Amino acid sequence: MRTSAGLLEQATDRTLVERCVDGDTRAFQVLITRYGRMMKAYAVRLTRSSADGDDVVQEALISAWKRIDTLEDGAMVKSWLMRIVSRRAIDLMRQRKDTESTDDAIIEAPERDGPERKAEASSQLGALSAALDRLPHGQHQAWVLREIGGYSYEEIAEQLGQSVASVRGSLARARATLVKEMEGWR
Amino acid sequence: MNTDIPGPGPGEPGGCAHGIDALTDYLERDMLPADPSIDDSPECQRILRSLRRVRALAAPLREADEAAVTALDQDWIRGIMENIGREAKAGRDIPFAASDDDAALVITEGTVRGLVRGAGDRTPGVLVGRCVLEGDVTVIGEPIMLHVTVSIGWGKSVAETVSLFREEVAASLQQHTDLVVAGLDIVVDDLHFEADEIGEVGDDA
Numbered sequence: 001m002r003t004s005a006g007l008l009e010q011a012t013d014r015t016l017v018e019r020c021v022d023g024d025t026r027a028f029q030v031l032i033t034r035y036g037r038m039m040k041a042y043a044v045r046l047t048r049s050s051a052d053g054d055d056v057v058q059e060a061l062i063s064a065w066k067r068i069d070t071l072e073d074g075a076m077v078k079s080w081l082m083r084i085v086s087r088r089a090i091d092l093m094r095q096r097k098d099t100e101s102t103d104d105a106i107i108e109a110p111e112r113d114g115p116e117r118k119a120e121a122s123s124q125l126g127a128l129s130a131a132l133d134r135l136p137h138g139q140h141q142a143w144v145l146r147e148i149g150g151y152s153y154e155e156i157a158e159q160l161g162q163s164v165a166s167v168r169g170s171l172a173r174a175r176a177t178l179v180k181e182m183e184g185w186r
Numbered sequence: 187m188n189t190d191i192p193g194p195g196p197g198e199p200g201g202c203a204h205g206i207d208a209l210t211d212y213l214e215r216d217m218l219p220a221d222p223s224i225d226d227s228p229e230c231q232r233i234l235r236s237l238r239r240v241r242a243l244a245a246p247l248r249e250a251d252e253a254a255v256t257a258l259d260q261d262w263i264r265g266i267m268e269n270i271g272r273e274a275k276a277g278r279d280i281p282f283a284a285s286d287d288d289a290a291l292v293i294t295e296g297t298v299r300g301l302v303r304g305a306g307d308r309t310p311g312v313l314v315g316r317c318v319l320e321g322d323v324t325v326i327g328e329p330i331m332l333h334v335t336v337s338i339g340w341g342k343s344v345a346e347t348v349s350l351f352r353e354e355v356a357a358s359l360q361q362h363t364d365l366v367v368a369g370l371d372i373v374v375d376d377l378h379f380e381a382d383e384i385g386e387v388g389d390d391a
Contacts, residue, residue: 011313012376015337018315022299023275029267036258041251058266065270125250128243147244148251172207179206179236 009033017074020065028065035078036061039085046089046144048133056092060084086149090159093141124182131181139174142167202230206237213237280323283364293363295319301362302334305354311339311347313378321368329368337376348372 008016008030016034019027039060044053064084071080132140138160145156153171157164202209204224212224213234224230277295299317306314314336321330336351338344352370359365 006381007307007313010339010378010380012337012378014376015313015315015335015378018335019303022303022317023277023296024300024303025267025271028270029263032258032263032266036263037255038252040255040258041248044255045248045251054262058262061266062269066273125243125247128240128247129250147241148248168207172205172210175210175237175240176206178240179233182236182240 012075013077014074017068017071017077020068028068031077031081032061035081038078039081042082042148043085043089045132045148046086046141047092048140052089052092056085056088060088063088082149086145086151086159090141093137097137127182127184128178131178134181135174135177139170139177142170143174143178146171202227202233204230206233209234209237213241278319278323280363280365281326283326295323298323298359298363298365301358302332302355305358306336306351309347309351309354311342311380312351313337315375319365323365326364327366329366331369331371332367333371333373335373335375337378338374339380340377344374348374 008019008026011019011027011030013031013034016027016031020031036057039057040053043056043060044050047053047056060081064081071077132143135143141160142156145151145159146153151159153164153167157167160167162170202224204212209224209230212221217225224234275296277299279292279294280298282291282293298319302317303314306312314334316333316335318333319330320333322328323330332355334355336348338347352372355370356367359367
């Protein structure tokens, strides 16, 4: 006989969200299994740190559980979770910036230098990843939100608390740098 | 804006008169309507090609990032589950009728929902979504309505499956609670694929 955990893995996002609203923690665990890796990857890319990525996803998931009853359409849970990750990551980066009062142009050394990163370095993707890591903080965030997160300029402006014109400026500078750095890979 | 791009700058001979921002917009609207000042400029075309190449790498980068997250740490998940477990959604206390002991026995709304979900787990092809108890469950003997949404396994007979589920719920609530259920409203709001079905299809092929 199949276990109920196995049954739940077949549930649609909508059913899982409905169960979470009713307090079924097992349904939430299935959501974590389904989208946790995607959330982590996005959080690490946004924060440029594996440790910060873990913290961001953890906070995002706890926050999601608390207000999952505000999600109108359970079928949208994936993008809803990713949006919470975006917000948490941006908040964290903003706090960092406030406490360290670093200039936007100063780039912190990324922590993501594990074996998989080194293996990537020889590829075109690795070159892009490295170029992204060298971008100033604001440009980097705008680019990741746009190209990885898939948000509109308006949404990015709202999330970053900036004007659309400012977001466009950051993105243009980021793209100019990336295009230049990727010249050798054509 | 494109002064960082190698090659002639804007206004220089052979340069592209458009900034990165404008060229990106052009790319994102699939180069329509056609703009000859971009289409006929080799330098603009060169920058467009580079922009397109970087953009095309975004999806593979996302996939590679996800692949690099090999597995979620089980302790880390356990920590989250413990944390959300403290945010209990127990709901109202529902009394038992036959508690002549001095200790008033109750069952929580959350536990009743768990019973309904369990009834779903025992009914082949049913996954319970929401379960709402309507009425004053805190008053012994007060008739209540139960509203349940369910997802049905693909290919299952909806009428038959719902009927079986209805019997399971009634039996379970009768056994474990003193609730007087005046009506059980079941809404099928989703369909899901079951592993067995997928397996059978695979075997046939």
